[in-house]
Each structure stands twice: as C-alpha cells, then as structure tokens.
Amino acid sequence: MxxxxxxxxxxxxxxxxxxxxxxxxxxxxxxxxxxxxxxxxxxxxxxxxxxxxxxxxxxxxxxxxxxxxxxxxxxxxxxxxxxxxxxxxxxxxxxxxxxxxxxxxxxxxxxxxxxxxxxxxxxxxxxxxxxxxxGSLDVIQSRAPLIVSGARAARRGYADAWARLIDVGPTLAWLAGVPESDLRDRAGRALDGHVLYDFVVPGEAGPVVGILWDGAHCGDLLHLAETGELPGVARLIERGSALRGGAVAQFPSITLTNHTSILTGVGPGRHGVMGNVYFDRATGERVVPNDESTWHRSSEWLRDDARTVFEMVADHLAPTGAPRTASIDEAIDRGADFSTMQLIRASGSSRGAGGLGDQLPDAATSPFLGDPAHLADGYFRWGTRVDDLGLQQIRQLFASPGTAPRLTWWANVVTDAGHHGGGPRSEIARAALRQSDARLVAFLDHLDGLGVGDEVTILLTADHGFEGTxxxxxxxxxxxxxxxxxxxxxxxxxxxxxx
Structure with a gap:
C-alpha cells in the first residue's frame, strides 16, 4: 500500500x-x-x-x-x-x-x-x-443475486442470509472436486473467499455449472421469481437456496473487477484488475479490459500469482481428451479447456469479440426475445445475440450424458444491457431478466431431457447490482x-x- x-x-x-x-x-x-x-x-x-x-x-x-x-x-x-x-x-x-x-x-x-x-x-x-x-461501495450497487441449486445444494429456499462474490469461486471449485486444502493462489496463500458450506452439502463431485447474469438486480430478480415471472429461477430455488441479501461485490462494483474476483476467489489488490479502466504505473499503460476489442486479452492483466477456478480444477483432474472445464462468453478464462475467448484469439481478428458479428445469431429472430422494440438499444441487441450463442455452446458441451465438463462457467450479458438502458425495474431491464430466464429454462429442460438434471449443481449469480440515476x-x-x-x-x- x-x-x-x-x-x-x-x-x-x-x-x-x-x-x-x-x-x-x-x-x-x-x-x-x-x-x-x-x-x-x-x-x-x-x-x-x-x-x-x-x-x-x-x-x-x-x-x-x-x-x-x-x-x-x-x-x-x-x-x-x-x-x-x-x-x-x-x-x-x-x-x-x-x-x-x-x-x-x-x-x-x-x-x-x-x-x-x-x-x-x-x-x-x-x-x-x-x-x-x-460501481459504488453502497449495498444495492454491490448486491448480486446468489442461488445454489441441484445435486449438492442445501434446500433452504429463500434464506435471510448474505455472502460475498469472492466466496463463489472457492465454492464452485470445491463442488467440482478441489479439496479445501488446495483453495489457494499460485503462491500457496489461502484465498480471500471461502466455501459456502451453509448452502452446499458433501458428496461426490459431479458436473457444476456457474451462471452469471451480468448486472442482474438481486431484489427484482427474486421478486419476479416469487411472482411467477421468472419460472427458471423459481425452479432453481425450489431445488436449493436463494440468499435474500445476495453476495457482496468487491469495490468497485464494476464488471471486470468482479468477474475476476469471482473466478479467482481474491479481491482486486491480489488479482490486479482494478476496474473496467485503470492505470498501471509500472508500465505507464492505461488498461481498458472491458471492451469488445480486449476481452479476449483480459487474463493477460491478472497478477502472476492469481489462480483461476479453471486452473484449480484442472490440477485435480487428468486430461481425458474432452473438456474438463469450460468458459462461455467469459473474459477471465485462463486455464479453461474450452473457451469462447480461445475461439476469438484463434481467429486472429484485431477487433476481438467485435469480429464475431457474422457468427452471432440474428437478434430479431431470437426465440427468447420479448418486445422487438428493445432491439433499438444497440447493447441490448448485441447482448441478445451473444447470449443466444452462449446457449448454443452450453448445449453442445452437454450434448449427451457423461460428456459434460466438470466445471462450466456461462456468462450472460443482456441483463447488464437492460439495466443500463433503463435502470432497475424498468421494462427493458425486466425484459432482459425474462429473456435470460427463458434461456435458463431451455437449458434446464435440456438437462432433464438427457436424464441428468438431478446430477448437476448450478450456482446463479451476477457481478454487481444496479441503481437508477x-x-x-x-x-x-x-x-x-x-x-x-x-x-x-x-x-x-x-x-x-x-x-
């Protein structure tokens, strides 16, 4: 300091x-x-x-x-x-x-x-x-939803409790088979976060899916689930626990800081991603990791001793030829066997994720789109396309019983677009939540169709909350x-x- x-x-x-x-x-x-x-x-x-x-x-x-x-x-x-x-x-x-x-x-x-x-x-x-x-230090902008569901979830329903986003990564890694003794960074130091033992149960490690709805407002999400407007979220809560107080984000309550905190289990002083834009005195560089042209490079800015959950899990699973870990639409993907950002890096495009435009589904024909008028918002339109592709990728990873990665992380972005566009509780924000919930239902139905719905543990969260200006x-x-x-x-x- x-x-x-x-x-x-x-x-x-x-x-x-x-x-x-x-x-x-x-x-x-x-x-x-x-x-x-x-x-x-x-x-x-x-x-x-x-x-x-x-x-x-x-x-x-x-x-x-x-x-x-x-x-x-x-x-x-x-x-x-x-x-x-x-x-x-x-x-x-x-x-x-x-x-x-x-x-x-x-x-x-x-x-x-x-x-x-x-x-x-x-x-x-x-x-x-x-x-x-x-971005604030305050409670509402810092409150992300946190729901644990499925095979190894404690069934507590709506719990008057809270956690921290730095607890999510250790919990995912532990569920995927990493012993608590190895929940450490590359230098061997204990993580800042801890396993959420109050909301998970011991058992044999099986497929674990972490789902992030970027910027999803905790209070409104739980309210809509309780009133029947988010049936997918309600299905998760029926088979697990939802924390009323959600999970407290790291400061600043910004996207890349908290994606990194989730997936490393440590705060920004240890992982090195201070915000969506920051200055590095050592290099004289203005770092802008939260941009479509740089997302695929985000892991380059991690401190050397930071260790992602993908690396933790891989250290405890022998290679099989199939992905042990997968990272869908996530910038912090270091160590993942399958990664959307790997595909972008392999493309060689100088535009990064911006070069994927021709490969993304058409937002106007999305089966999950509600009001087409929301497509006038360019970020919402792009988020719809990206999230449709993400669903395609996770379905491919879960193509048949027994082939799923041990740990899959699936980030969704349209919820951030909707909340930026209109603020919490606005129609565009709620449309984004409903759209994401419809994709969640499609994924849950896919798992049930394979006969593996009861074998998968799912954790749903976000990277921060939102307030209206x-x-x-x-x-x-x-x-x-x-x-x-x-x-x-x-x-x-x-x-x-x-x-």
Missing amino acids: RALHRDHERVVAALLTADLAPIVDLVVWAAPDPDGTQVAYAASHLGRVRLEPGGRHTVLNGVDPIASEDPMAFLPYAAELADPSPSPSTRNAYPLAAERLLSFFAHPDRSPDLAIVHSPKHYFPEAKGHVGEH DPLVRGSWAEALAATGVPLRDEGPGLVYLL
Whole structure:
C-alpha cells in the first residue's frame, strides 16, 4: 500500500465541497499507520471516518459518512422500493467497507491514490454514464443475486442470509472436486473467499455449472421469481437456496473487477484488475479490459500469482481428451479447456469479440426475445445475440450424458444491457431478466431431457447490482480537480492517480 501523496489532502478537500455533494457520495482511500497497520478512510462534505475491518469506525471530524455497513439493508424488498438510490450517504449502507477498500488499495502499481464514489443518483452520460449505474461501495450497487441449486445444494429456499462474490469461486471449485486444502493462489496463500458450506452439502463431485447474469438486480430478480415471472429461477430455488441479501461485490462494483474476483476467489489488490479502466504505473499503460476489442486479452492483466477456478480444477483432474472445464462468453478464462475467448484469439481478428458479428445469431429472430422494440438499444441487441450463442455452446458441451465438463462457467450479458438502458425495474431491464430466464429454462429442460438434471449443481449469480440515476443530478468534478493544479489522472471517471 502506498503512502499518502504530498498533494493528497488538497485534492480531497477540492472534492468535498457542498457544490459537489449531489454527485460525490464519498471520497475513499487507504494508508498505513506508523506501525504499518493498513487503514481505510472515507469522507464526504458531512465528515470523515477511519475504517478498520470488523466494522470499527473512528470519526475524525463531523459526522460518520458511513453510518451503516449492514449487508441486509433495504430488506425486505419493499424497503428498497420505498427509498431507491438514497442520498446522502448517512441514509445508505456500505457492507464490509474497510475490508473491500483495503483490498482495492493494496496493489502497488495499479491502485489509485483515491477513489471518488458517485452518488447513486449521479447521471453522467457525457462520461459514458447510463440511466442505470453501478460501481459504488453502497449495498444495492454491490448486491448480486446468489442461488445454489441441484445435486449438492442445501434446500433452504429463500434464506435471510448474505455472502460475498469472492466466496463463489472457492465454492464452485470445491463442488467440482478441489479439496479445501488446495483453495489457494499460485503462491500457496489461502484465498480471500471461502466455501459456502451453509448452502452446499458433501458428496461426490459431479458436473457444476456457474451462471452469471451480468448486472442482474438481486431484489427484482427474486421478486419476479416469487411472482411467477421468472419460472427458471423459481425452479432453481425450489431445488436449493436463494440468499435474500445476495453476495457482496468487491469495490468497485464494476464488471471486470468482479468477474475476476469471482473466478479467482481474491479481491482486486491480489488479482490486479482494478476496474473496467485503470492505470498501471509500472508500465505507464492505461488498461481498458472491458471492451469488445480486449476481452479476449483480459487474463493477460491478472497478477502472476492469481489462480483461476479453471486452473484449480484442472490440477485435480487428468486430461481425458474432452473438456474438463469450460468458459462461455467469459473474459477471465485462463486455464479453461474450452473457451469462447480461445475461439476469438484463434481467429486472429484485431477487433476481438467485435469480429464475431457474422457468427452471432440474428437478434430479431431470437426465440427468447420479448418486445422487438428493445432491439433499438444497440447493447441490448448485441447482448441478445451473444447470449443466444452462449446457449448454443452450453448445449453442445452437454450434448449427451457423461460428456459434460466438470466445471462450466456461462456468462450472460443482456441483463447488464437492460439495466443500463433503463435502470432497475424498468421494462427493458425486466425484459432482459425474462429473456435470460427463458434461456435458463431451455437449458434446464435440456438437462432433464438427457436424464441428468438431478446430477448437476448450478450456482446463479451476477457481478454487481444496479441503481437508477436521476437525469436532474448532473455534473462533473473535473473542473474542481483541474483547479487544484495537481498533476493527476482520473480514470473511469472516479479512480484518481496523483502523479
């Protein structure tokens, strides 16, 4: 962890004005105490707090800007509906604040000097923002759904419980036959995440399928399942458990950071993917892994000692000629025997995933499409095509009994498109959930048709949650940063590197 930059306080002060309060929820950073203890800090225009693991807060001035760390805040779902996108931060909750911040600021070269947390309502289309947003430390943007179902799932139904996304990878690996003693990184260190023993049962390792619905809103997903609008999700819950509190994402609650955290079982300070865009001081490179031209390269940016679940499983299974592990539409695929990104790399296209256009199914003829009007959104249209191809690939991997990989990871993207396009609970977001659920039903029916439905364990999750922005809450902190005269880079925007 880096010592504070000489201009740190100057930049923080510029961001904590009342004028910026509508768009700046928090400014966060970390620094070592004189005795070497790593400590996190959060500040707003209301006050400043020192944060230590376990929820220990020391208010340094004003009021504590992080009044709650409750992972179960805004539950039951009606409580979220009554106060969507709450501001200021004293009305919100920030689970595991110190733990997540200390992980995020632990990389020696890629962690920024400080991070600006957008307020939940901040709408910033001029900087590639959307109607629906994520990335915050707060509970709703950090809450991903988590459902475990099938052969080795504990049948607890809807459980008033929560977990962490870093627990997903170790749980998948353990279900696939990796002993707990080998849930370690390449340097032999224990993972940050743990097996979710409360929601899985011992037994013989069999086929395991992890399904990610990118950006799927936890509360709305469970609500729609309970009201009969997502019959596939309801089928999973009938044969397993759904955590009401979902799984807490790593900070920032951003796509590539959390895909990597899921599939390595460690936080960003250990795996090295700090966001969808970040700066690497060691190389002088601006890294943009979350782009169709670079997804197939994402594993290149993993730290050397990070170890994916695909590598963990492969270390315990002898090669058979058939895929032991498979990664569908997932950027973090290092070690997978079959991978969509391998196909892209083998194509040699300089456009990466963008070069797949001619091979993708036609969105307009998708059997899973609801309202064709949603295809006017280019991201939604592309997501429909990609996810249709993903279903084709997983059906091929499960072509006949006994041929399935031990571990299959299947990422879906249209849910992210729908939630960005309209925000949570919008018609386009719910259409994306229904579309993904219809593919899930098709896959479950396929397994049942093969007679193996009872032999497969399925874990459904996402990489983050979502909140709706307010088109009236606009603005940028760029001018305030520039006025400090401090040389810096603001990536994201929100990750500030002091030069």
